[in-house]
Amino acid sequence: MISEKRTKIEKSKKRSEQIAFGIFRAMSILVVGILFFILGFIVVKGISVISWDFITKMPEDGMTKGGIYPAIIGTFCLIGGSILFSFPIGVMSGIYINEYATNGKLVRFIRLMTNNLAGIPSIVFGLFGMSLFVNTLGFGDSIIAGSLTLGLMTLPVVIRTTEEALKSVDNSFRHGSYALGASKLQTIRRVTLPIAYPNIITGLILSIGRVSGETAPILFTVAAYFLPKLPHSIFDQVMALPYHLYVLATSGTNIEESRPMAYGTALVLIMIVLILNLLANALRRYFSKKVKMN
């Protein structure tokens, strides 16, 4: 090949690489920019609304004044209720899949079903929860109906997290334990789970983030449009932050006047998700450091 031609080719290779990489970089920055814009927008608009009263008072004046206390409490009730259901069952399920199930076909089938469950849209969970928990089992619109629906929805996340965490435990630990005469269950309880639990915890925290923000599953199972009091039992309805934001944004009595409340609610909701995220990341880092030191 003639060298002049080569130089030209190399130049055009270089140029197309620069253009392509430039585009990719720009697009990546755009995506990150979008996130910061959304977060920034909500923070800027919402920060002035947030006050002690805002998070500890009942809504007033057709939800254009006052606070969002019952919605915050409601969301925490739903978080609590759903993890009470999904954590134990999900973790047990993960243990079964990774430690007990030996039949490859069975495992594959369970995984397939878990993936399918994970792919079902949240509104379908809402329909299902309404049909089973609210109507058939007669719970009515209640914390228990909403929690079970949300719990079911987060199950796949919990199961997968547990599975991944257990899978990353080196087999030599298990064998070491067996060699000392420990049974399978003892090995899981005293060796495998303690090693895996940092990763499990991290995953669980992220799943809480998901529960706190879901709206569609609670629309017809628990969420109250306006209910300025706290629940007394698990069979009571509650307000919830995401649904409250939806109401404020689209169907309040006076949408214009309740805008600030909506910004405030959005910010509180984002703060919860953000804190959970940071917590999970911090834990991940903390645990990985600890492992390194050992």
Next chain:
Amino acid sequence: MAKIETLDANLFYGDFHALKNISMQMEENTVTALIGPSGCGKSTYLRLFNRMNDLIDSTRITGQILVDGEDIYRKNINVDELRIKVGMVFQKPNPFPKSIFENVAYGLRVNGEKNKSYIEDKVVQSLKQSALWNEVSDKLTKSAFELSGGQQQRLCIARALAISPSVILMDEPASALDPLSTAKIEELIHELKKEYTIVIVTHNMQQASRVSDYTAFFYLGELVEYGQTVEIFTKPKLKHTENYITGRFG
């Protein structure tokens, strides 16, 4: 002028000093074997010549490497062009998931060759050179994965030859192959020596003695001994080298 000249080269992976003050020369149309225990830096050294180490974050290189008298680590050198001049064959056969023909044509295509008949000629010529033509002439459009391991490795050699390099680097090219395929590759190296300068890493002493003109013995990142293969294998200057090549070595 030596084909490849190394002047006081050092390489660090982060804090790890992987190559220490290496200086040596390789002549045109010779085969140089790099030997030494696993982890002593043979591959690292070989990959200096086509700047493959650049791909690894946190490597730092000092000293000079000259190919045809040109410092290949100088500022505005075109690395792609260097890699056309200095071809490479890897330890495990790594054909692309493309047809046999496209594998060999790949280097031409990415380097802007559009002339169809030129590409065809070049592919056939390279396959012949790598002694693969007779086995694949009737299935050029088949996937390269359908070939046996030894054939795949010769395909990778053909792929390297197609862009007309003048240096060929081989990193344990036969280590993943059966004895028969290994013999074929060694035969091939003999043929290729006439036109190319070859640097080959091997952990097989017999192979080194069979195929190479010069041998360099590496240990813990240092070049311990370097000289004509016959010399190294019959009367090594250092006890260390002797222990290694006679297999009395940990």
Next chain:
Amino acid sequence: MPKPFYKKLFEKIIEGILALSGSITSLAVLLIVIFLFKEGLGLFNRSPISEGYVLAVNKSNPISKIDANLVKQIFDQEITNWEKVGGKKDSIILFHLDDINSIYTEAQIGENLENLPTCISNVVDSIGGIVAFVPKSYIKSDFKGKVIEPVNITPKEFLLGKEWYPTAEPSAQMGILPILLGTLWVSLGAILLSLPLGLAVAIYMAEIANARVRNIFKPIIELLAGIPSVIYGFFGLVVIVPLIQTVFNLPVGETALAGSIILAIMALPTIITIAEDSLRTTPRSMKEASLALGASRWQTIYRIVIPYSISGITAAAILGIGRAIGETMAVLMVTGNAAVMPHSFLEPVRTIPATIAAELGESPKDGLHYQALFILGSILFIMTLIINLTVEYISSRNKLGKR
């Protein structure tokens, strides 16, 4: 020694409990299928005529069945002659219960409406072209007209009908085609926007950016995935909707486009994560071989890395669509929710999830409307199931192929 026996038993029991938990997801999927269909399937055994009402015609009228769509056209006076629906040439005269007062006096009807059935019977008998929409309870055994047999809603009508007026009288219109198309439009629009963007980011993170940049981007993408959909919806409502309204100079900004943009942002994390993972499966040796032949990094990416991971990229795109199809709140808040056949991205549309979310609260349990919404839910479920199974198939075939 009894102890080992108890210990064994205990272990067995625990294993049983664990196995039971292991089956929970399969059980859940099964239950969801059962309950969705149980609530919905009754729809196709029912007539779309409002509950408790009937349509009656004159005895001389040869028509004995009219389907939902024709009923609507008749009562909207788009069809005014019986000839059009296969009857005699006679103009159609509509009769609602209220009209009785203009024919009979209150005295004639009776204080407790005791004569109402007879009055209705007489009216239907005396007017040849009449079609009366009256409560069933007023049709007695001596009724002199003819009650039209109800035509049940058919799956075909349901799927291909272009009108969605689930509470219309006298006959509900249960055509979900506009809703189906609305869902597809918004989702396809979303994937068209987010696939190039998501792929670009995935390529950047997998192949171009150095470790430091990657370590910054990764958690940000995760965070993007963690933001609740109602927040995206709210953001879309207050920022994107007004923006679209001004930019395109529209009467309303709530459009398919707004939905697609928001969904595109929401689908990004899914696409990026899966595509990046699959780009990373390209063997290093293959990339090195390409570079060693003088290919530039970019050539290596588009000639080797992308073709190698194309099935993973496909999976990413499909899952992205799946995520968009099923998304509820954000879409509900920004698309305007008009159940009309979509014509352009700058008009309001309505999706399946949004329809369910907006209407289920107002539909009486076990009514027609309620059942129709559950059928919609079932359709949504089936769509996402197909998507999941497709992805599963692609990735399992892929694992086999690369072994």
